[in-house]
Amino acid sequence: MKNIPFLVFIGLFLLLGCQSEPRKITKEIPIITTPVKIIAPKKAMANAATILSKKEVPILCYHNIKNIDANAGEMTRMYTVTPTNFAQQMKALSDEGYHTILPNQLYEYLVHDAPLPANPVMITFDDTRGEQYSIGAPEMKKYGFKGVFFVMTVSINRPNYLTKEQIKSLSDSGNTVAAHTWDHHMVTKYAGEDWDTQLVKPKKKLEDIIGKPVTYFAYPFGLWNKKAIPEIKKSGYQMAFILATKRDSIDPLYTIRRIIVAGQWSTPSVMKAIKSSFK
Incomplete structure (x- = not known):
């Protein structure tokens, strides 16, 4: 019983302690975690030998689509396909499956081994002619075809050439707009400021018109040399297109082959050339 006073004292002490100021409750601060950004590894790019070993895609090159005057010279006849023949050729391509x-698909096929549709073909147009918009594009549209329009920017808005609005419309409807220099001077003669005038400025002008990157280029007359390729790369182009000459063994992406569809060819001749000209 001697411990009773001591126990009473302890009880009173605990009772008074319970009546003291309540313990402050601090809000839990949520732990914020920064999401980890997963960077996909870059796809390995095929080397030149691998690109050259791949089966070539047939690429057709058109210039003028109009009726040929009886007095037209040999060069005009070579570079001019009549509207009737062009329509027959588009139908034949469709009928044969x-x-x-477009160039982005060709690039992915060559560089990253991406698949292509059955029987691929590329239809390209050089020199900015107005009938490419008024005749060529509508005829292709009948079959769900898209094309590549290589524009020389000096001609934009001139009579019988493409306007800015037409170029924008071609791009907006799913075709590819690409560069073909400022004024069609051959690349093999460029020096000094020519590279900026003929490669860089046309690229920028076309990008301003269509609101998209322009990353493909066609050599005037199909003529090229090894000196031009580093300048074309430096100007921001991914691929460049020649005509039917041999590809470069080191930079095949900058010497993609095409064939001109000659005005004198019949539709069967065009179809035969597609099969015989590309390995």
């Missing part, structure tokens, strides 16, 4: 592809 060809599917048009």
Whole structure:
């Protein structure tokens, strides 16, 4: 019983302690975690030998689409396909099961081994002619075809050439707009400021018109040399297109082969050339 006073004292002490100021409750601060950004590894790029070993995609090059005057010279006849023949050729491509592809698809096929549709073909147009918009594009549209329009920027808005609005419309409807220099001077003669005038400025002008990157280029007359390729790369182009000459063994992406569809060819001749000209 001697411990009773001591126990009473302890009880009173605990009772008074319970009546003291309540313990402050601090809000829990949530732990914020920064999401980890996963960077996908870059795809390995095929080397030149691998690119050259791949089956070539047939690429057709058109210039003028109009009726040929009886007095037209040999060069005009060579570079001019009549509207009737162009329509027949587009129909023949469709009837034989060809599917048009664009340069971005060709690049992915060559560099990253991406698949292509069955019977791929590319339809390209050089020199900015107005009938490419008024005749060529509508005829291709009948078959769901898309094309590549290589524009020399000096001609934009001139009579019988493409306007800015037409170029924008071609791009907006799924075709590819690409560069073909400022004024069609051959690349093999460039020096000094020519590279900026003929490669850089046209690229920028076309990008301003269509609101998209312009990363493909066609050599005037199909003529090229090894000196031009580093300048074309430096100007921001991914691929460049020649005509039917041999590809470069070191930079095949900058010497993609095409064939001119000659005005004198019949439709069967065009179809035969597609099969015989590309390995």
